[in-house]
Amino acid sequence: MPADRPKTTRVIRLEHVSFRYRAGREPALRDLTCHIRPGELVGLLGRSGAGRSTLAATLNGTIPHLVRGELSGTIRLAGEDIRAKRPRDLADRIGFVFQDFEAQLFSTNVPLEVAFGPENLGVERTEIARRVERCLEVVRLSRLVHKSPAALSGGQKQRLALASVLALEPKVLVLDEPTSDLDPAGRGELLAAIRALRAERDLTVLMIDPEIDELGWVDRLLVLDQGHLALEGTPAEVWDRSAALDSLGLKPFTLAKLATALDCPGHWPDADAAARAILAAGWCVAPGTVERLQAGDAARRPGEVLLEVEDLRHRYPDGTEALGGVSLTVRQGEFLAILGQNGSGKTTLVKHLNGILTPTGGDIRLRGRSLRGEPPAVLSRQVGLVFQNPDHQIFAERVWDEVAFGPRLQGLTEAEVGRCVDEALEAVGLAGMGDVDPFILTKGSRQRVAVASTLATKPGVIILDEPTTGLDHQELQGMMALIRRLNEAGHTIIIITHAMDIAAGHARRIILMEGGRIVRDGSTRAVFADEERIRSLGLMPPPIVQVGNRLGVPAVTLDELVASLCRSTTPPLPHSPGSLP
Amino acid sequence: MNLFLYLDRDSPVHRLDPRTKLFLMLGSFGIAVLFTAPGPLLGLLGVVLGYAALGRALGNLRRIWVLLLSIALVSVASWSLFVRGATPLFWRLTWEGLTFGVGSAIKIDSMIISGLVFLSTTKIEEIVLGLIRLRVPYQAAFAFSLGIRMVPTIIGTAVTVTEAQRSRGLDLERGGLLARARTYIPLLVPIFLHTLRNTDQLAKALESRGFGAQHERTSLLEIGLHARDAVALVAGGLVLALFVLWRFWL
Numbered sequence: 001m002p003a004d005r006p007k008t009t010r011v012i013r014l015e016h017v018s019f020r021y022r023a024g025r026e027p028a029l030r031d032l033t034c035h036i037r038p039g040e041l042v043g044l045l046g047r048s049g050a051g052r053s054t055l056a057a058t059l060n061g062t063i064p065h066l067v068r069g070e071l072s073g074t075i076r077l078a079g080e081d082i083r084a085k086r087p088r089d090l091a092d093r094i095g096f097v098f099q100d101f102e103a104q105l106f107s108t109n110v111p112l113e114v115a116f117g118p119e120n121l122g123v124e125r126t127e128i129a130r131r132v133e134r135c136l137e138v139v140r141l142s143r144l145v146h147k148s149p150a151a152l153s154g155g156q157k158q159r160l161a162l163a164s165v166l167a168l169e170p171k172v173l174v175l176d177e178p179t180s181d182l183d184p185a186g187r188g189e190l191l192a193a194i195r196a197l198r199a200e201r202d203l204t205v206l207m208i209d210p211e212i213d214e215l216g217w218v219d220r221l222l223v224l225d226q227g228h229l230a231l232e233g234t235p236a237e238v239w240d241r242s243a244a245l246d247s248l249g250l251k252p253f254t255l256a257k258l259a260t261a262l263d264c265p266g267h268w269p270d271a272d273a274a275a276r277a278i279l280a281a282g283w284c285v286a287p288g289t290v291e292r293l294q295a296g297d298a299a300r301r302p303g304e305v306l307l308e309v310e311d312l313r314h315r316y317p318d319g320t321e322a323l324g325g326v327s328l329t330v331r332q333g334e335f336l337a338i339l340g341q342n343g344s345g346k347t348t349l350v351k352h353l354n355g356i357l358t359p360t361g362g363d364i365r366l367r368g369r370s371l372r373g374e375p376p377a378v379l380s381r382q383v384g385l386v387f388q389n390p391d392h393q394i395f396a397e398r399v400w401d402e403v404a405f406g407p408r409l410q411g412l413t414e415a416e417v418g419r420c421v422d423e424a425l426e427a428v429g430l431a432g433m434g435d436v437d438p439f440i441l442t443k444g445s446r447q448r449v450a451v452a453s454t455l456a457t458k459p460g461v462i463i464l465d466e467p468t469t470g471l472d473h474q475e476l477q478g479m480m481a482l483i484r485r486l487n488e489a490g491h492t493i494i495i496i497t498h499a500m501d502i503a504a505g506h507a508r509r510i511i512l513m514e515g516g517r518i519v520r521d522g523s524t525r526a527v528f529a530d531e532e533r534i535r536s537l538g539l540m541p542p543p544i545v546q547v548g549n550r551l552g553v554p555a556v557t558l559d560e561l562v563a564s565l566c567r568s569t570t571p572p573l574p575h576s577p578g579s580l581p
Numbered sequence: 582m583n584l585f586l587y588l589d590r591d592s593p594v595h596r597l598d599p600r601t602k603l604f605l606m607l608g609s610f611g612i613a614v615l616f617t618a619p620g621p622l623l624g625l626l627g628v629v630l631g632y633a634a635l636g637r638a639l640g641n642l643r644r645i646w647v648l649l650l651s652i653a654l655v656s657v658a659s660w661s662l663f664v665r666g667a668t669p670l671f672w673r674l675t676w677e678g679l680t681f682g683v684g685s686a687i688k689i690d691s692m693i694i695s696g697l698v699f700l701s702t703t704k705i706e707e708i709v710l711g712l713i714r715l716r717v718p719y720q721a722a723f724a725f726s727l728g729i730r731m732v733p734t735i736i737g738t739a740v741t742v743t744e745a746q747r748s749r750g751l752d753l754e755r756g757g758l759l760a761r762a763r764t765y766i767p768l769l770v771p772i773f774l775h776t777l778r779n780t781d782q783l784a785k786a787l788e789s790r791g792f793g794a795q796h797e798r799t800s801l802l803e804i805g806l807h808a809r810d811a812v813a814l815v816a817g818g819l820v821l822a823l824f825v826l827w828r829f830w831l
Contacts, residue, residue, distance in 0.1 A: 062785055091791035103782035106730055108587055108704040115801035120791035128801045146589055150733070168791060318644070356744050377752040385748040391778070392738070393745040395770035405767065409750040439774075453749060 010076075011172055011204045012036040012059060017073035018227075019054055019063060028054040030227035032073070038171075041198060041205045043215035043235075046224035047249050048442060048472040052208045055224065056174050059206070060087045060094045078171070092121055095165035099177040101157040105149040105164075110141060113149055113160055117168040128167075135163040138200065139193045154342045155186020159193050166197070175207040179214065180470060183341045183498050185538030187214070210472060212238075212245075213254050213543055216269055223248065236267040251473040254501070254543045254558070261562045271546035278551065284568040285553050293554060293564070297523055300508060303332030306367060306461065306492055307353065307383075313361030314348055314516075322348040324516040325362065330461070335484075335493045337503040337524075340513035341538045346496045347388075349513070350463045353494075354383040381410060384459035388466040390443070390450035399425070399441075399449055400434030406457040424456040428482055444475030451482065462486060463494040468502060480506055501542035504528055504556040512537055529554045585733055586641055586700040593809070594636030594702045599711030601810040602699050605632070605817045609695040612824045613688045619680055621827055622687040628820060629691050629698070638701035642694065649693060653686035660685050705729055710804050719798060727783075735776055742771045 013035045020027040029051045036042050046052045057063040064071045065086045075082055077093060087096075098104050107113035114132045123131070136142045139159040144152065149160055158178055165173065175194075179187040191214070197203060209215055221238045223231035225248050231241060235253075238245070242252035242260060255268045264281045268274040307330040314323040323345050330336065338346045351357040352364060355376040364371045366382060387393060396402035403424050407417040425431050428448040438449050447467065454462060464483065468476045476499075484506060487493045497503055503510060503524070510527040512520040514537050520527055528534065528545045541549065548555040548564075555561035594602065609629055616622050633639050642649070659682070666677020703711075705726045712722035746767050747753070753764055787793075 060789055062789070066785055066788060087785070087788040088791050088794040091789060091794060096786075096789040098782065098786060100779075100782055102734065103779055104786035106727065106783070106787070108585070108706055109589065112704070112706050112801060116792075117790040119799050119801060120794055122794075122797045122799050125799055125801060125803075128799065132801065148585060148587070148589065150585055164790065351744065354748055356748055375752065376747045377750045380748055380750040387741070387745040387748070389741075391775055392742050392771055393749065393767075395767045405751075406749045409752070457750060 009037055010035040011038045011040075011078055012206070013074075013076040013079075014055075014058070015074045015076075017055075017058060017071070017075060019058065019069055019071045021054075021067070021069045024069070028069075028227055029058070032224075032228050034222060034229050034232070036172075036204055036206060038204055039198075039202055040220060041194075041218045042207070043212075043218040043221045044206060044208045044224065045210075045212060045215070045221060045250060046230075046472075047474065048444065048470075050224040051227040052224055053176055054227075056096075056176050056206065056208060059172070059174055060090045060096055061085045062087050062096075088120070091117065091170075092168050093170050094172040094174065095168055095170035097158070097161050097165055097173070097175045097178050099180050101154065101161050101181065104161045105157060108148060110136065110145050110147055110149060110152075110160060114164045114167045117164055121168065131167045131169070135166045138166065138197055139163045140189075153186060154182050155189045158182060158186065158190050162190065162193060171202070172204045172206070175205065177208050177210065179209060179211075183538065184500065184540045185341055188538075188540075212251055216253065223250065239267045249472070249474045255547070258544065258547065258558055258561065261558065262565065271543055271550055274543075274547045275550035278547070278565070282567055283565045285551060286564055286566040289553055289564040293525065293560065297508070297525060302334050306330050306332045306334075308365040308368075309349075309352075309362070310364070311362035312349070312352060312359050312364060314345075314352065314357060315360045322516055323352075323359075326516070326518055327362075328511065328518060328521065330492060330494070332460075333487070333490060333492055334509060335487045335507050336495075336509040336511060337507035338494065338496045338511045338513060339498075339500070339503055339537075339539055344513040345516040346513050347465055348516075350385060350465065350494065350496060353461070353463060354385045355379040356385070377409065380406065380459065381457050382459050383461045383463065384454035384457060386450050386454050386462065386464045386467065388469060390446040393450060393453070394438045394446060397437055398434060399430060399436050399438050399452075402438055402449055403434075403453045403456050406453055410457065420456045420458065421452075424452040427455055427486065428452040429478065442475070444471045444479065447471065447475075447479060448482070451479075455486070459491075461492045461494065463496075465496045466498065467495060468497065468499055476502075500540060501544070504542050504545055512539075524556050525554045528556060586644075586697060587704055588638060588641065588701045590637050590702075592635065592637040592702065594632065594638070594698065596809060597702075597813055598804050598806050598810045599703050599707040600715060600804075601806070601813050602703055603708075603711060603715075604814060606695050606699045608817050608821045610692055612821060613692050613695075615824060615828045616688070617681060617684050619684045619687060621824065622684050622691065624827075625824065626687050626691045626694075629695050633694060633698045633701075636698050636702040638698045641697055641701045645693070645697065649690045652689050652693070656686040656689060657682040700729075704802070706800075706802055707804060710800060710802060714804070720793075723792075731776075731780075734779060735772070738775050738779075739768070739772050742768055742775070745771075 015033050017029055017032045018027050019029040044052050054063065057067060058075055061082060082090060105113055107116055111132045114135055115128050118128045118131055139162055141156060141159055141163060144156065149157060152160060179190055182190065194205065215221060216235050218235060220234055221232065222229060230248055231244055239253055239256045242256050245252040255274050258274065259268065262278060262283060264277055266277055268277055309326055309328040312323055312326040315321050326349055340346050348357065352359055355371055355374050371379065394402055400421055403421045404417050407420040425434060428451050430448055430452060438446055467479055467483065471479060480502060483493055507524050510522065510524050511518055512527065520533060528541045529549060531541055531549050534541055544558050544561055545556060548561050553561060553564045555564050612625050661674050661678045661682040664678035664681045666675035668676035670676055670679065709722045709726045713719055751764060751767060
């Protein structure tokens with residue numbers, strides 16, 4: 001903790017704050033004391049359930065006024081105790097941007113959305129018009145003034161949400177996982193807007209983000225664990241605390257782990273810096289590495305042809321073309337990831353593979369048989385699709401009944417159903433949880449229930465749409481380990497994901513989609529090595545791959561990269577000089 | 582997919598004050614309930630379609646034609662069977678039953694199209710402002726607009742939930758009436774819970790944007806009654822008068 005300063009230099013100050021949700025057994029915040037200085041940009045980290053959103057909700061009175069529970073301690077905003085204030089009374093001082101951008105936009109067009117806040121506060125009409133114009137400029141949406149918010153992309157919606165909060169001219173901005181539902185391009189746009197904003201006005205920002213690699217540019221990081229402050233410091237300070245983050249169940253900076261593995265000192269803000277430092281430390285690419293990695297890939301022999309997609313087209317009733325001729329062959333036992341921006345047709349494509357959508361052109365064959373006319377009720381036994389949000393499908397009061405839903409619909413006997421359910425629960429690590437109410441489980445466990453209920457019908461192909469969204473680091477690791485086990489047990493796996501490190505670390509084949517078409521289909525290694533192409537699609541290779549590309553190693557995981565390097569006795573040779581600035 | 586009906590265009594109807602459009606819509610409803618015979622109702626349908634064309638809202642008809650057609654078919658089929666008359670055609674059908682069915686079909690479809698023109702040419706915010714000027718309290722007017730806003734969200738949720746359960750093998754077309762009612766439980770529970778959670782989020786987002794703060798509320802949009810509103814109201818009044826004459830004196 002820094003030495004005490006006058007209280008006025010802290011815009012937010014929490015002292016001994018504890019909170020327990022009315023329905024909660026354990027407190028969500030325990031004797032939490034922390035502060036934020038004016039103009040600071042603070043990143044807030046923690047596992048799910050660590051109290052991040054709870055902390056944020058206390059800052060504008062959502063807790064205790066909209067969400068009930070026992071609150072104690074003092075919360076000060078610019079020196080004033082705000083516990084008696086409702087969110088609407090603080091709206092012009094502290095602004096909130098939420099994860100779910102659908103639920104925070106309620107207007108017919110873009111300017112009216114931005115005007116909504118100032119209108120509520122009775123700001124004069126000409127002043128509202130001025131604020132609308134300025135705020136849309138800051139988030140670079142000025143050219144979309146005639147659009148309906150519903151017609152915007154995810155990134156644009158979230159920037160609109162940001163603009164509509166800025167129009168209230170708050171001094172403090174709280175962003176609760178603002179990028180979780182965004183594709184990499186949308187994420188980049190939002191972060192750029194926040195950076196631009198900080199350059200323009202005196203604004204204090206608190207941002208909750210589950211991805212530490214996205215927070216390397218903040219002023220300070222706060223790490224919560226079980227409702228209290230476990231760690232704090234600048235990104236450079238937290239850089240050296242990988243072990244502490246590990247023990248808290250959080251992901252350390254990826255590049256810091258690389259630095260530790262290579263025994264390189266220093267703090268690397270990006271892949272360029274990392275590559276320079278690694279070469280300067282005397283590491284070079286071991287001879288024969290590229291050949292060795294490629295030989296390893298070639299040794300994996302995929303099985304027989306399973307799914308054949310041929311010139312698949314889909315046009316929605318309103319005339320928009322979602323798929324414009326997609327061709328693809330999937331073999332038994334493959335693990336492939338489909339990447340692309342929101343709206344590139346990924347989800348539409350996979351919904352055809354189990355018959356939920358019917359093609360308007362082209363054909364799909366499963367083991368040589370056309371899927372045309374096959375009802376999803378029958379197909380679900382062969383191709384299982386796990387939707388992105390488990391809450392779109394969980395309805396039963398017991399986990400067991402939820403998982404038994406599919407097998408029962410297949411008309412199996414109760415004894416057979418029981419076997420399927422027990423096996424599925426065992427596979428996802430929920431054995432013995434059959435009697436639990438799924439709604440009291442964490443998001444990660446509910447996601448497991450959804451996977452189990454697909455698994456219970458024993459499909460050969462399992463498709464997962466964004467299986468890791470909203471999961472914390474440990475839940476995510478568990479989910480990916482589960483998917484990997486299923487793949488090793490013979491299931492063919494197709495995942496859709498925005499998480500590039502997951503695609504790189506697990507999938508063997510990558511399909512890049514853009515505008516309803518497949519623009520690249522190849523081995524994970526080959527696709528990620530072409531960094532320019534990936535970036536041109538608004539995607540970004542994970543940090544490890546970026547460093548590898550700069551060193552001339554097509555490595556897709558940290559272990560691969562480390563194993564590809566050796567200490568050179570002679571001064572380092574410049575490997576791919578073109579990619580180093 | 583955009584589930585909102587509003588079309589951001591410029592047309593004479595768009596430029597009218599929301600109150601004027603509200604009265605025109607209510608007028609068309611009034612005419613619709615005056616008649617049961619297909620003839621005058623067909624006249625009303627013509628007027629309403631002309632109004633839709635003037636408001637450049639005909640494109641939206643394409644989005645709801647399935648609804649319009651199914652209402653028409655159900656109406657013709659059921660009324661033809663249930664309404665008895667003196668002029669038998671064949672089987673149980675009578676001329677009176679058939680014309681009543683056709684009339685009801687046109688009546689309901691005309692009212693829907695009239696409502697569609699109102700929603701296609703009037704922003705929800707304008708409706709709210711119009712209602713406030715008509716002395717409806719702001720909270721009530723906003724609740725109404727939020728209701729309209731929630732419809733597409735709920736439909737979107739329903740579509741996703743249905744797809745998710747069909748992916749698990751749920752067959753909505755299987756079984757008798759009771760079995761079918763039971764197949765809807767796996768749909769209704771997630772839709773209901775998701776909507777509830779969404780509403781909770783919405784409440785937080787609304788408050789954090791100052792909704793309900795103790796201030797006189799201002800508005801970026803401006804509405805006002807102009808000469809064109811007078812023209813539209815007079816024209817609408819004349820049409821109403823003509824139909825009233827048709828009903829009671831012809």
